[in-house]
Amino acid sequence: MSKPYDTPRQPDAEEALIRSALTAEINHRVRSARIIARRAVIVAEAGDLPPAARNELESAITAALAPLAEIDEVRVALTGERRRRRLIAVGSGKGGVGKSTLTTNLAVALARMGRRVGVIDGDIYGPSQPKLLRTEGIKPTATPEGDKLVAIDSPYGVKVLSMGHIVAPGKALAWRGPMTGKALTQLVDADWGETDLLLVDLPPGTGDVQLSMLSAHKPDGAVLVSTPQDLALIDAARAGQLFEQGEVPIIGLVENMAGYCCPECGHISDPFGSGGVEKFAAALEIPFLGRVPLTLATRIAGDKGEPPAAGTGEEAQPFVAIAERLARWLDTGRL
Numbered sequence: 001m002s003k004p005y006d007t008p009r010q011p012d013a014e015e016a017l018i019r020s021a022l023t024a025e026i027n028h029r030v031r032s033a034r035i036i037a038r039r040a041v042i043v044a045e046a047g048d049l050p051p052a053a054r055n056e057l058e059s060a061i062t063a064a065l066a067p068l069a070e071i072d073e074v075r076v077a078l079t080g081e082r083r084r085r086r087l088i089a090v091g092s093g094k095g096g097v098g099k100s101t102l103t104t105n106l107a108v109a110l111a112r113m114g115r116r117v118g119v120i121d122g123d124i125y126g127p128s129q130p131k132l133l134r135t136e137g138i139k140p141t142a143t144p145e146g147d148k149l150v151a152i153d154s155p156y157g158v159k160v161l162s163m164g165h166i167v168a169p170g171k172a173l174a175w176r177g178p179m180t181g182k183a184l185t186q187l188v189d190a191d192w193g194e195t196d197l198l199l200v201d202l203p204p205g206t207g208d209v210q211l212s213m214l215s216a217h218k219p220d221g222a223v224l225v226s227t228p229q230d231l232a233l234i235d236a237a238r239a240g241q242l243f244e245q246g247e248v249p250i251i252g253l254v255e256n257m258a259g260y261c262c263p264e265c266g267h268i269s270d271p272f273g274s275g276g277v278e279k280f281a282a283a284l285e286i287p288f289l290g291r292v293p294l295t296l297a298t299r300i301a302g303d304k305g306e307p308p309a310a311g312t313g314e315e316a317q318p319f320v321a322i323a324e325r326l327a328r329w330l331d332t333g334r335l
């Protein structure tokens with residue numbers, strides 16, 4: 001069987017005729033357009049549309065093609081109802097608290113549970129997902145229509161796209177608000193194949209990327225990350241407020257770097273304090289999702305592009321436990 005999207009294809013005369021009668025917005029959805037015995041047969045993608053909008057799309061195609069002299073009848077087939085792809089934002093108030101590490105490892109753990117997961121590196125100014133998911137130096141291809149990027153397959157069963165795959169290191173630093181918004185849209189609207197869950201690794205703080213995310217690609221929920229330091233917690237609360245104002249449910253707060261286990265003697269010390277995040281979450285009435293300890297192995301694994309959650313070591317456990325809770329939230333709305 002031929003695979004229609006393997007190679008770029010020129011539309012034939014019939015398809016070109018049909019497409020010329022349709023608006024760009026509709027053409028974007030049309031997957032095939034043929035005329036068979038004066039009957040136009042159009043297949044359009046509508047899996048993301050609610051029933052009323054599906055009917056409108058069908059009527060709009062029929063109305064646009066009816067005046068064509070070459071056609072007596074129009075048949076429209078809309079692709080089946082597909083569950084909408086869900087977006088979960090992973091945010092923090094402060095940089096360097098391990099938001100990217102958490103995003104990567106949650107995605108890998110969810111993929112190992114059989115979920116179809118992708119990671120969007122929304123950290124346009126300091127992308128780290130290419131390294132964490134071992135896809136550094138890989139350039140994404142475009143769809144045959146040339147209108148979308150194709151997400152990259154990482155070696156861990158997770159698809160990924162990052163500005164770091166597109167722009168030379170350091171180049172995006174001078175970008176301003178509207179450009180960052182466009183860049184994020186390019187990543188979200190890419191061809192993610194069968195992926196039905198996207199984790200978005202947001203840059204720290206409450207800047208342009210967060211705002212364009214809330215306005216154009218409202219996430220289904222947000223996971224917040226903090227270290228136990230007071231300052232990080234205060235910033236996390238600020239990031240949380242932004243999601244609340246945007247009516248994005250906060251799924252919960254994760255404490256990262258929560259106690260250091262010395263690889264030599266096994267002694268656990270708390271360089272950033274202990275238990276603060278859980279108490280803080282309780283005070284703000286935000287669910288506490290779990291604690292990820294500070295370990296040398298987690299840091300080294302990150303640098304090597306070998307997420308601990310891809311293995312079976314001790315370092316994988318906290319990520320797996322949080323991923324299980326996230327999966328439950330996605331399935332039932334409860335943790």
Ligand SMILES: Nc1ncnc2c1ncn2[C@@H]1O[C@H](COP(=O)(O)OP(=O)(O)OP(=O)(O)O)[C@@H](O)[C@H]1O
Pocket residue numbers: 092094095096097098099100101102123126128203204256257258292293294295296298299300302303
């Ligand atoms: N639990 C952990 N144990 C040890 N090292 C960790 C842990 N979590 C994160 N790190 C390390 O801390 C550094 C910062 O982590 P990461 O890049 O994930 O943070 P971030 O919040 O995404 O930072 P940025 O603000 O730069 O995006 C990395 O070197 C990472 O390997």
